[in-house]
Amino acid sequence: MDDRLTRWTVVAGIGAGALVTGFDPMTGNWLTEASASEVPHDLPWLEGRVRLDDAARAAAADDFGHLVRHRPLAVLEPGSVNDVAVMVGYCREHRVPVAARGQGHATGGQAQVAGGLVVDMGTLHGIDVRDGYAVVQAGALWSDLLRATLPAGLTPPVLTDYLELSIGGTLSAGGLGGTSHRHGAQVDNVIELEVVTGTGERTVCSPARHADLFHAVLAGLGQCAIITSATVRLLPAPTSARRYQLFYPSPTALTADQRRVVREERFDYVEGQVQAAPGGSGHRLYLLEAAAFDGTPADDAGLLGDLSYTRGSEQAEDLTYFDFLNRLAASVEFLKSIGEWARPHPWLNVFLPGTGTDSLVASVIEELRPADIGLSGVVLLYPIPRRRLRAPLLRVPGEELVFLLTLLRTASPGAADPAVMVEANRALYRRVQAAGGTQYPVGTIPTTHADWRRHFGPWWPRLAAAKRAYDPAGILAPGQGVF
Numbered sequence: 001m002d003d004r005l006t007r008w009t010v011v012a013g014i015g016a017g018a019l020v021t022g023f024d025p026m027t028g029n030w031l032t033e034a035s036a037s038e039v040p041h042d043l044p045w046l047e048g049r050v051r052l053d054d055a056a057r058a059a060a061a062d063d064f065g066h067l068v069r070h071r072p073l074a075v076l077e078p079g080s081v082n083d084v085a086v087m088v089g090y091c092r093e094h095r096v097p098v099a100a101r102g103q104g105h106a107t108g109g110q111a112q113v114a115g116g117l118v119v120d121m122g123t124l125h126g127i128d129v130r131d132g133y134a135v136v137q138a139g140a141l142w143s144d145l146l147r148a149t150l151p152a153g154l155t156p157p158v159l160t161d162y163l164e165l166s167i168g169g170t171l172s173a174g175g176l177g178g179t180s181h182r183h184g185a186q187v188d189n190v191i192e193l194e195v196v197t198g199t200g201e202r203t204v205c206s207p208a209r210h211a212d213l214f215h216a217v218l219a220g221l222g223q224c225a226i227i228t229s230a231t232v233r234l235l236p237a238p239t240s241a242r243r244y245q246l247f248y249p250s251p252t253a254l255t256a257d258q259r260r261v262v263r264e265e266r267f268d269y270v271e272g273q274v275q276a277a278p279g280g281s282g283h284r285l286y287l288l289e290a291a292a293f294d295g296t297p298a299d300d301a302g303l304l305g306d307l308s309y310t311r312g313s314e315q316a317e318d319l320t321y322f323d324f325l326n327r328l329a330a331s332v333e334f335l336k337s338i339g340e341w342a343r344p345h346p347w348l349n350v351f352l353p354g355t356g357t358d359s360l361v362a363s364v365i366e367e368l369r370p371a372d373i374g375l376s377g378v379v380l381l382y383p384i385p386r387r388r389l390r391a392p393l394l395r396v397p398g399e400e401l402v403f404l405l406t407l408l409r410t411a412s413p414g415a416a417d418p419a420v421m422v423e424a425n426r427a428l429y430r431r432v433q434a435a436g437g438t439q440y441p442v443g444t445i446p447t448t449h450a451d452w453r454r455h456f457g458p459w460w461p462r463l464a465a466a467k468r469a470y471d472p473a474g475i476l477a478p479g480q481g482v483f
Contacts, residue, residue, distance in 0.1 A: 089200020
C-alpha cells in the first residue's frame with residue numbers, strides 16, 4: 001500500500017467541503033482533502049494524524065480569549081515528536097505557516113494560524129521524574145507534572161496559579177507565579193530543551209549546547225522553534241502551607257508590605273489582589289495573599305506582627321501543599337457552571353517598574369469601573385525582584401523590583417463591549433511603555449512590529465538572527481505578530 005494513503009486522516013466524520021479520496025484499512029478512517037486546490041498530494045507518513053474536520057479546525061481557531069478567530073487548514077495530532085519534525089519540514093517546503101498549541105489559554109490568537117497547520121501538542125504528554133529534575137513533553141500540564149513529582153517528594157519551583165496550562169505554552173511565554181519572588185520564572189528553571197526548529201530539525205539545546213537557540217526559545221513566543229520537551233529543575237516538596245489573606249485600605253499600603261516581605265523573603269508565596277468590597281458600594285479591598293510552607297507550628301505573630309494590614313481583617317488557614325496550589329480549581333468549575341469561563345477575556349498583563357508602580361496602579365484602579373473588568377474579572381499584582389528573572393527574552397523593566405500587573409477582564413453580561421476592553425488595553429499599554437514598563441505577552445494587546453522591536457530592546461538583533469537561522473522561511477507562530 002502506498003504510504004501516502006495516510007495523508008489527511010480524519011478522526012471522525014468528514015468536514016464540510018472535504019473530498020473523500022480513499023479509505024485507510026490500517027486505521028479504519030476515511031481519507032479526505034479539504035479541496036482539490038488547497039491540499040497538497042504528497043503528505044508524509046505519520047504515526048499520528050492530520051485532522052480536517054470542522055470540529056478540529058473550529059477548536060483550533062479559538063482560544064481562551066474568544067476574541068480572535070483564525071481558521072487553520074488542518075490540525076496535526078502528533079503520534080510522536082518525529083511527526084512534528086516531519087510536518088514542520090513539509091510545511092517549510094510548501095511555505096505553510098505553523099502554530100503549536102497547548103491548552104489554547106492565551107487570549108489574543110497567539111497560537112492560531114489562518115490557512116496553515118496547528119500542531120495540537122496535547123498528544124505529547126510524557127513525564128519522566130528523576131532525581132532533582134524531570135523530563136516533560138510539551139503537551140503535559142503543570143498539574144500533571146505536580147501529581148507525578150509529589151509522590152517522589154519533589155515539586156517544580158514555580159507554578160502558575162492556574163495549574164491546567166501546558167509546559168510548552170508557559171515556557172514559550174515565561175511562566176510566573178507566587179513563588180517567582182524566590183525562584184524566578186518557570187523559564188529560569190529549565191535545564192535543557194528538545195525542540196523542532198522551523199526547518200523541521202529536532203535539536204537538543206541548553207546553556208552549553210546551541211545556547212543561542214536555547215535563549216531564543218525560552219520566552220521566545222515560538223518564533224524559532226516548537227518546544228517538544230523540557231528538562232526542568234525540581235526541589236524538595238513541602239507537605240503543608242499556611243495561607244494568609246491580609247486586607248489593606250489602599251494600593252500603596254499593599255505594595256509597601258509586598259516590598260518588605262519580598263525583600264526579607266518572609267513568605268514562600270506572595271501575591272496581591274484588588275477586590276470589590278461587599279455590598280456594591282464601589283469601594284475596593286486590597287489583598288495580600290501569602291503562604292508559609294511547612295511551618296510547624298506556624299509563627300503568625302512573627303510573620304504578621306509588624307505588617308500594616310487592617311487589624312481584624314486577617315484570615316489564615318492550613319492546607320496541604322497540593323490543595324494550596326490547586327485552590328483555584330473550585331472557582332474555575334463555578335465560573336464554568338455560570339458561563340463566565342466561556343465569555344470573551346480581553347486580558348492585559350504588564351510589568352511595571354517598582355518606582356512607578358504605586359502611582360500607575362492607583363490611577364488605573366481609580367479609573368476602573370465594574371463594567372471595565374466584568375463580573376468575574378480579577379486584578380492581580382505580583383512583586384518580583386529583577387535579579388530572579390534571568391531569561392533574556394522575558395523582558396522586564398531594569399529596576400531592582402518589578403511588579404506584574406494583570407487585569408483579567410471578562411466580557412460578562414452588562415460589561416463593556418470586548419472591543420472597548422481591547423482598546424482600553426492598548427491605551428494602558430501605551431502608558432506602561434511611557435513609564436518604562438513592558439508587556440507579559442499572553443494577553444490581548446494590539447501590538448505592532450515596532451512595539452515588538454521596542455519590547456525586546458537590545459535583544460531584538462539576537463532574536464532576529466535566531467529567526468533567520470532557525471526559521472528561515474518564517475513559518476512559525478505567525479499569531480504573535482512579532483515578525
